[in-house]
Amino acid sequence: KNQVEQSPQSLIILEGKNCTLQCNYTVSPFSNLRWYKQDTGRGPVSLTIMTFSENTKSNGRYTATLDADTKQSSLHITASQLSDSASYICVVSDRGSTLGRLYFGRGTQLTVWP
Amino acid sequence: EADIYQTPRYLVIGTGKKITLECSQTMGHDKMYWYQQDPGMELHLIHYSYGVNSTEKGDLSSESTVSRIRTEHFPLTLESARPSHTSQYLCASSDPVAEQYFGPGTRLTVT
Numbered sequence: 001k002n003q004v005e006q007s008p009q010s011l012i013i014l015e016g017k018n019c020t021l022q023c024n025y026t027v028s029p030f031s032n033l034r035w036y037k038q039d040t041g042r043g044p045v046s047l048t049i050m051t052f053s054e055n056t057k058s059n060g061r062y063t064a065t066l067d068a069d070t071k072q073s074s075l076h077i078t079a080s081q082l083s084d085s086a087s088y089i090c091v092v093s094d095r096g097s098t099l100g101r102l103y104f105g106r107g108t109q110l111t112v113w114p
Numbered sequence: 115e116a117d118i119y120q121t122p123r124y125l126v127i128g129t130g131k132k133i134t135l136e137c138s139q140t141m142g143h144d145k146m147y148w149y150q151q152d153p154g155m156e157l158h159l160i161h162y163s164y165g166v167n168s169t170e171k172g173d174l175s176s177e178s179t180v181s182r183i184r185t186e187h188f189p190l191t192l193e194s195a196r197p198s199h200t201s202q203y204l205c206a207s208s209d210p211v212a213e214q215y216f217g218p219g220t221r222l223t224v225t
Contacts, residue, residue, distance in 0.1 A: 004156075032212075043118075043204050043216030044157075089156075093212065102214070104156040 002027040004092050006105040014113055017080055021108045023073040023090030031093040035064050035075045038087045038107065047075070047088075080112045117141050120205050120217035127195055128225055135190045135220045137205030146188040147214070149204040150174060157204065163188055195224045 004025045013019050025033070032051045036044035048057045048064040050073070056065045061078045077084055087107040094101050118139040127133055139146070144165040149157040149172075159172030163182040177199070178192050188207075192199055205217040 041219065041221065043206070043218050045216070046213060049213065102159070104158075106154065106156045109154075 002092075002094065002103050004090055004103045004105040006088075006090050006108050008108060009106070010109040010111070012111045012113060013080055015080060015082060018076065018078050019080060019110065021075045021077075021088050021090075021110070023075070023105060025071050025073070025090070025092045025103070027071075027092040027094050027103050029095040030068060030071075031095040033064075033066055033073050034091040034093070035062070035073075036089040036091060038089055040086070044089055077110075080110075082112050082114060085110060085112045118205065118207055118215050118217040120203075120220050122220060123218060124221045124223075126223045126225065129194075129196055131195050133192050133195055133222070135203055135205075135222070137188045137190070137217055138186050139188075139207045139215070139217075140186060141207060141209070141215070142185065143207035143209055143215075144185065145208045146182070147206045147208070148172070148178075148180060148188070148190050149206065150176065151202045151204055151219075153202075161190065195222075197224045200224050 007022045034049045035047045038044040047062050050066045052068050063076045066073045087109050089107040090105040092103045121136045146163045148161040151157045158174035160174050160176040161180040163169045169180050178190050200223050202219050204219045206214045208214045
């Protein structure tokens with residue numbers, strides 16, 4: 001069964017600190033992995049997208065890593081800001097259909113305190 | 115910010131009413147999607163469309179229906195709302211490289 005598991009479920013950090021969110025997946029065949037940020041009451045916004053051959057990709061203070069062999073990904077947030085408070089969702093796409101089916105994790109709820 | 119819009123943003127309605135959630139995008143994307151999301155849970159695909167006059171049911175069974183008469187417009191309809199339909203509904207469209215862009219969502223509450 002294709003699944004995407006994220007940890008931790010929730011995380012509280014102080015402003016200015018770094019944090020790392022984890023994503024493990026069993027989706028096969030693998031096409032790409034995306035990290036989205038979803039603010040409360042809003043739709044998800046794409047942060048990064050990585051294909052099989054990419055190990056790391058950065059978007060400002062966000063750096064995603066991918067290990068396709070172990071089927072693990074992480075999202076590292078540097079020097080956190082209050083505006084980083086949101087749910088971070090790991091999404092994996094398969095190559096098994098023309099739809100490019102997306103499998104969503106439940107997200108990590110990050111809260112940044114001043 | 116993606117050019118994909120949803121209305122209404124919030125809706126509280128009584129049981130048995132017919133409702134239509136609107137979704138439109140100005141990016142010219144052929145593929146569009148409807149997802150349902152409960153608090154703290156993952157998104158579930160309920161409908162998708164490859165283009166005009168093309169609609170398919172997604173992974174999660176839903177009593178809603180969709181139509182795609184114009185490329186830019188993908189409305190979702192519930193003929194008779196029930197409390198079990200209370201949820202957040204997210205519309206999305208994807209570009210040719212399959213990057214998905216989400217709308218802001220409609221928070222539906224059925225009393």
